[in-house]
Amino acid sequence: MTWLRALKETARAGLRIEPRRLEPLVALRGAAGLAVVVGGALALFGPVVAVSSAFGAFQAGIAVYQRSWRPRPLLALASGASLAVSTFVGYLAAGNLALFVAVLALWTFAAGLAWSIGVTVGVIAASNVAIMLITITLPTSVATAAGHAAVIAVGGAVQALLVLLFPVRRWGAQRDALADALAAEADYARRLRHDPVASFDPEPLMVARSAAAVTPRQARRRPAELHGTRGVAERIRPVLASLADPAVGVPEEGPERDRVRELLAAAGEVLDCAAHAIRHGTPVRIPPAARATLRTPDTLALLAGPPRRAVIRLAALLDDVVEEARGEGDDEGPYRDRPPLRRLLPAAVRRVRGELRRGSPVLRHAIRVSAVVCAGYLLGTALPLGHGYWAPMTSVMVMRPDFSQTYARSVARFGGTLIGVGVATAVVQTAHPDVLLSGLLAVVCAFGTYLVMRTGYAATNVGISAYVVFLLGMTGQEAGQTVPDRVLLTLLGGVLAMLAYAVYPAWETPRLRYRLADWLKADGRYAAAVIEHYARPGDPASQEIRTALIAARDARIAWQAALARAVHEPVRSRGLTRAAAEAAEHALAQMGRSAMLMEAHLPEHGAVPVPAARGLAEALRQDTERAAKAVRERRVPSWDRVRAALAAWEEAERGHPVLGSGAELLAEALDELADALGDGAR
Structure with missing residues (x-):
């Protein structure tokens, strides 16, 4: 693929809006937590402290949306605490430009290496660097910096507390993962009717396996329908394939093949019903026709050898799926252990050390992002535009270890910033909102950001950009910066990220x-x-x-x-x-x-x-x-x-x-x- 076509394809990918199921209650909970934090800090300490606490609560709310099987309160706490530490360390070095650039390089390099641990850790680490560039400009002394770090951590704790007090779809992520696996097998059964050697993508089963790992405490609280269904579903797939394949099953044509097609259709219906019941937590309702097809005595008389054994085993496994989906299975069986964070630390250290080698794409990303962020910070500081942190903030947020995501997110960031900053700045310069109204507008933007979080980076970035403008407008810091200034700095950060990948790539090909x-x-x-x-x-x-x-x-x-x-x-x-x-x-x-x-x-x-x-x-x-x-x-x-x-x-x-x-x-x-x-x- 040529460079021109590659840029064209990645630009389209970055601006694409993906239709996803929205979760308004989760978005409302996150926005409510942000409102509580901002309102409380504003009443007790004033607008400057309120802005710091708002960034902690906002980042903790974003962390809750990351794809992780860890408890959501834990993600919010970890995000708020890590951002508090980043802010305090950054402020200690902010008085000396050379020292701060060195600290920024070290912090960004560590954030780049964090991608070796996982996507969730990588996103949280990159967000910490981006928000740190803003929050270090708010305090005026070491004591106030410590206070700002404390309220940032409190913002994360408030979001974690709200998740505990007002859970939305408890075990919802695990339910969706298991339901997706069963639905994928149902689709596979239907495709086998027309294509006896159809392929199957095992990713839904692997995601369900990851979701099934729980801590001992979670194992005692897990719903009964999530206990053993995945293990049974794993055993259904090879039985479906062996029943349909002419090499080990029935001939390609004839009455045996017609009966197998009926059985596969009935199996698909049963699996779909079980998936729906698990996803929504409702009783399983199996259509009588599907149940009758699987129980027809003529089937065993018509088939012989391996196909007959496969039918018997398939019927037994489907019965097990239905029993587990109803919560009638064995609840005392073993479960996949999810180790606590303290036990994961040595493994995380080993992963990071494993990437410290020549040719590692994660190491290249860490070097690339640290160089770009430092260069963007120096250029933003030197340019007579004010608030030069917009450039490095853009770079660290869009850069990923691979080419396509970096370029797609750069385009999406620029497009989203152009809209979000343009609208927010126009509102600020036209309506001149006071502190309370600016805080309210920031909370509304945060709600919109949470709502469209999973529909695409461009849509999400519209809300994030407007949120930053309204929030910093509470302190009056952004009053002198125009839309072209902010857009220009954002474009600078995106261009630096793109050039860095072109100069120092880590190609997958x-x-x-x-x-x-x-x-x-x-x-x-x-x-x-x-x-x-x-x-x-x-x-x-x-x-x-x-x-x-x-x-x-x-x-x-x-x-x-x-x-x-x-x-x-x-x-x-x-x-x-x-x-x-x-x-x-x-x-x-x-x-x-x-x-x-x-x-x-x-x-x-x-x-x-x-x-x-x-x-x-x-x-x-x-x-x-x-x-x-x-x-x-x-x-x-x-x-x-x-x-x-x-x-x-x-x-x-x-x-x-x-x-x-x-x-x-x-x-x-x-x-x-x-x-x-x-x-x-x-």
């Missing part, structure tokens, strides 16, 4: 082969774990298979995210064309699917072992390790050991139609991958 190799290795381990279980059916290998499956899903999602970012980059991939990347992705998806089909019919305890399966599993592990290295080195992988193992067990696998068909599909997927990478190399 050259790393695509490494992502592909990681996915290949993970898929190989998953398939080998499944095949090896046929050689030792008496061993409880479910945990090993489960671990390998999760790793394969993580690698697939990482590849898809990298590919989505690389599509918008103005660079070419050496040795991996777009067509080759798509073909390789399809081959690896088929490889994982073949393993999933074999997993759906794992032999039970006491089944006859298949000794040759152990040799195939070991050959697959060795060949995928070598193939992953070949992919990284731009060579075409070979599958000599796998071919030899397949040839050696042709007699041994007779009597295991699922295992034989799955192995054939696996071999076809490996050949397809070699062909795709060979074409890409050529």
Whole structure:
């Protein structure tokens, strides 16, 4: 993609408004908390302290909206406390320009490295730097700076208290994640009716898995319908696939196929009903027709072999889903543990240290953003426009570790600032609102910001820009700055961010082969774990298979995210064309699917072992390790050991139609991958 087209695509992405479900009650709660903080600080301490407290409450409200499975009060407290520390440290160094620039560089560098811990931490850290640039101009002494830091922390505490006192859709995020996973499987069942080898995106299942991790205290309070439904849903997907696939299921045409289509449609209805009940906390209502289809005795008489076993298992799993959605499942089972923050600190330190290496995109981002923010601060200070913090504030808010988000957010920031600052400044210069009216207008803008928080950065930034203008208008600091001055400084910050990425990039495109190799290795381990279980059916290998499956899903999602970012980059991939990347992705998806089909019919305890399966599993592990290295080195992988193992067990696998068909599909997927990478190399 050329630079011109890349800029065009990212600009469109930044200005796009996404239709999302609004949450007015959550927005009203955040705005009410802000109003309480501003009104209380204004009555007790005056407008300057009220502005500081308002920034803490506003930032805590934004933190509540971040996608995290941590309790919302904890996010608000952490945001307010970190902003208080940032403000106080910044003020201590603000009297000396050189010292403050050094502190700003260090603080911004740390905020850039925070992206290695997670998106939520990265957003909060970047927001702290942006607001710190404003709040350090308010105090006049160290004592007052400490007081301002304290009221900022109080603002976060007030938002946390309101979340506790007035919860909106308690466990709503977890309900949505689980409902989305069930709805995705319902859609998958319906698609399998028309396309027996349809693909399935595992991301909803992975999100639901992340949402299911709870602390011991949360486990005691969690609604019964959220206990075991996800685990059952995980086991439904391979059964659906094996029932529909002609390789291990029924023929492509005939009465058996017609009956399977009816079963898949009924399964989709049951899963949709369970998803709706879990999302809204209502009773499950299964249509009688769907229940009758799954209970028809003629089905078992019509089907035989693996399809018959799949139907029996599917009906049992759907019953379990309905029972769990009704809250009638086993509440005493184990749960995924979410460690407290104190236990996460060592892991966070290890992640940050792991990014301190040459070539790390997060390290490049940290260096890039710290240099840009310092340059923007110096330029904003030197220009005769006043309040030069608008430039570095823009830079730190729009810059992300990848190209597409940085450029899209720069365009969205400029467009949103142009509208928000223009309207707010026009109101201030025309109506000349007093302190109380300015505070009221700021609260209204905050409500609008919270309301459209998830619809797009451009819409959100309109409210944020107007909020800052009205809030600082309470102290009279912004009275002398015009709309062109603010827009010019915002444009300067956005341009600096764009130039920094062009000069010191961290392209995703050259790393695509490494992502592909990681996915290949993970898929190989998953398939080998499944095949090896046929050689030792008496061993409880479910945990090993489960671990390998999760790793394969993580690698697939990482590849898809990298590919989505690389599509918008103005660079070419050496040795991996777009067509080759798509073909390789399809081959690896088929490889994982073949393993999933074999997993759906794992032999039970006491089944006859298949000794040759152990040799195939070991050959697959060795060949995928070598193939992953070949992919990284731009060579075409070979599958000599796998071919030899397949040839050696042709007699041994007779009597295991699922295992034989799955192995054939696996071999076809490996050949397809070699062909795709060979074409890409050529």
